[in-house]
Amino acid sequence: VTGPRKIDVAVRGWAAPDDLPLPPGGSGRRLPPSAWSLVFDTETGVGLGQQLRVGGYQVRKGTRLREQGLIVAACALTEETLGTVKRFAAEHGYRARTRAEFVQEVFLAVGYRKRGRIIGFNLPFDISRLAIHHDTAHARGTNRAMRGGFTFQLTPSNEDPWVQIKKIGAAAAFIRFAVPAGNHPEARNRKKGGWMDHHRGAFIDVATLAKTLLGGRRSLGRLAAALQTTPKADADHGQEITADYLAYAVQDVQVTWECYQALTDRYHASGFDAVTPDSMVYSEASIGKALLRQAHAPKWRRAQPDVPGWVTATIMEAYYGGRTETRIRLVPTPGVLVDFRSQYATSHVLQGLWRYQIGMGIDWHDEDPADVQKLLDQVTVDDVLDPELWRQLDALVLVEPDGDRLPTRARYRHPKGPLTVALPYRIGGPAQWWPIADCIASKLQTGKTPGVLRVLRFTPRPPSPDLRAVSLAGGTLDPAAEDAIKRLVERRAHLQQEMRPAHKAGDGTAVAVQGLDAVQYGQKLAASATSSGITIELNLVEHRTKQPVTVHLPTGGTYQALVPKTEEPGEYFHPLIATLVSAGGRLLLATAIALTHRLGGEYATCDTDGLFIAALPDGGLIPCPGGPCHTEDGGEAIRALSWQQIQADIITPFQRLNPYDETILPGSILRLEPENFDPDTGEQRVVECLAIAAKRYCLYTRDHAGEPVIVKRSEHGLGHLLPPTDDDWQTVWWQLIVRHELGLSAEQPEWFGQLATGSVTVATPAELRTWKEFNTGRPRAEQVGPFNFVMTAHTDRLNRGRTNRPRVLIAPLQRDPDKRADADWINKHAPTTGLLLARTGQPGDHIPGTLHALTLAAYWAEYRSRPEHKTLDPNGTPCHPWTRGLLQPAHITATEPLRRIGKETTPTADANTDPAQPTSPEISYDPPTCPGCSKPLTGKQKYCSDRCRKRTARSSESA
């Protein structure tokens, strides 16, 4: 093993904007939506501008259809096409309205003046098509929810409200009406002493609702199939407008409505709609918040606004997500996949964190480090399996690392690469805060006790007196008397038991079963969101200019930093709960790994709550470079445990930690996953794992001829690619990787020669600014605007490596994979240089007017050779693309001081995004330094001294 590598280590920082608002106290009042609904969908052209051409809409009161019609963008249609639309409308009794008429007489009439719901599928796109102007959304006062979003003007009148849209995730957006000028009813209400809040509308994106209630993103067609509604018709966007195309547009609206109805039925069955209306459901966090609102659970920051910054900074420093890593790289490993039942919820229940969730705040005190040191000295894996220990985990520990394996966030690949979390050996470096659970996990893995410098113990304050019983489908839940998370998990299991006979009888589609399924899924969402997600909710707010924030340090110090984005805590932000829950999850996983190692076994990969343990039916050896054992021919190998050993010595011990009612959830909290069993016979089968890097692995079995059959594959790193075929291409992708590694013949599919294309949406004003150069000089109809879809391709490594060479190619989105290469590709950063032909042949050829772009075959080659950067190879050198075998934890020394960062954001396809290496542009809370000499700056200083400013100016001039 080489010596420790010096590396910058980052921890989550606590940097409150100076005017950070408290969560809403519920003083404002809004009326629920009326019985009116507008369902609409727009059809656009295929150019980059994606201009509105036609659309369909339905107006309903209750479920009754009151009006159906077409939206016509006359300026985008020819006289002949306009005639076709009018004839079609007349024949079918539809109203044909111009865009302006539709906006004024339908959209605003139903959605604003009649307080109805506005329903659509991918609503931000459709609303932005109706706009006559867009701008960056501004926020007034303390309500900053829409800052960093867009605002759309729909009519020229100031008295009509604009619509604000802020994307908050891949499939969710806040949408609301801005406050119009004039004396609107709510303003008059307040003048008379009322407390009505502004009317913001009720916008329902069916795509968002479906993702929350069903899980996973689906197209409208797939959603309709899943919900068994009227099927969606097929048509190419941008095709000539004919009667058939208009019929398709009209049917889309009907399908959207039916999907909406099916989803609201499910939501109603879950019982959460009484508190959170369907228009306020953005993700599973919305369901978790609904539960807490129903229970009148206190909001930590409102209940205890005076928590010192250093306490929150200490808690945030100790926060990490789930543990994901690959241990055995590129070696086919037979074994068993196990996972923890509702891991975060179980961790929450074991630690009794519901006391914190309902408490009126937290208290903290310094505990004698010697006590914790003693606990860590004595702790063994058997102690961790004792539920008593879990009640003592609500403490954070300041550790002086000295060969301990503790979660560490760093850029393991290269200094400008993405930040990832690993468990390296930490040698020396600055002292750092970790949860006590991570210190125990380190002890289990290294056998060495971390050196404890200081211990901060937390205790919950008494429960809020306002707590109320929660009515859920199937009974009530008393938050003051019972652990709500435990009850939700138990009730979900109970419902699943009730559904089992119907599923076995093949009657899974019966209405009653679907109703139960909706309820159990709602309770699953509530349990998982409440136990972790919403307690660490930090919403990113983008700013036009850098904003000053005060960064707090665990030592009690502060400094000012300038950041382009700030983080604002969510309504139920309570980072202590999130920190302890995720640390508990990592401890569960570390315990399973420790039990595996105690038996002499190994694991191939782990992912938050799942672990793939190397095993054979009767045990044995598996050849593996770097393994501690040796085969008969002298090769290195790892020991495979027997299935019986795994059951008896790894799964069964976790029975002691089962916190749930044994009559409902008997047995161990660690379970064998369904992939381990033959679906036909129900018997356990041999499953093999092939892992490349963290989150990149697949499981497969062998058929009678010994050919691999994929049973589970990860989608990580593939989700951004446009599907090259209608078939399950990701399984083919993994099949090829497995066959390649097994040395079997593997014929590449035809689509491997296609361009590797992705699709991006212009979701934020900051992203739209990256298109400024492209949009300059183009008519509005051809400009890339908010929520437009754009197809992207990337040039090969030769081009990407050189300056002034095209890196990102863009073209109008093309659904047909065969036509993507022939699309009108443009260099995003030199749009005036004309169209390019994206070539997929030999990269070395020089053909004028063409550019060699990354093909799926090239991307596949990059994908399967991605090293596990955060580990070392069996020889102790950095992991390379060709590394195989048992990987080793890296040895690192953190440089001082620790860097403080914000939330890692979702990667967006920005100019420099390389499809093979999506970056995560996190917020950096580094203290400002002088550009001339890197000395720390104070206040509003731009340079440390005038001399430094002049010297810097001179050197830049001469350069």
Added chain:
Amino acid sequence: MTDVPYTDPDCEEERLAARLRLLGTDTPRCSTAGCQERDPFALTGVHPSLLCAEHRADRDGRRWLEESHTAGQHNLPNDTVPIPANDHSVVSDRLQVEWPRETLRNPDGSPVLRAAGALRGWLDTLRLILERTCGWVPTFLEGLDAWLRMKLGERWWEEFDHWRDESDQ
């Protein structure tokens, strides 16, 4: 004869929605104990301190009856009838505001518009009387039917001796 209605139901809906937003509740009701007034246009103030026009008049020491210009103040300024304050509020704020502006204001005194105003006034009065005396009955009967079906079963009336459909005999 045409099938054009003399009122615009869409406008009526929008006005009702705006009125509820102003009052601050979807289920407005006079806050005076024992008062059953629920018509949003008969209520004033903001939730939860809503008062019907009659109780407001009572509070302010005025009469419960107000003089209503049935045909519109500009059409027949001296032709008034005393009606309860709540009904007057509904006539003025909900029904008369739907009249065409020309009919309501009649700026040049057209006798035909005056006649139109008189007719609209009577239609409004009849509508108001019907709505406020038996407007609740259809909804009540529909609810009762649903309840009877639930309690006594579908076709409950076949067991009901006091009711025989002629087609059954």
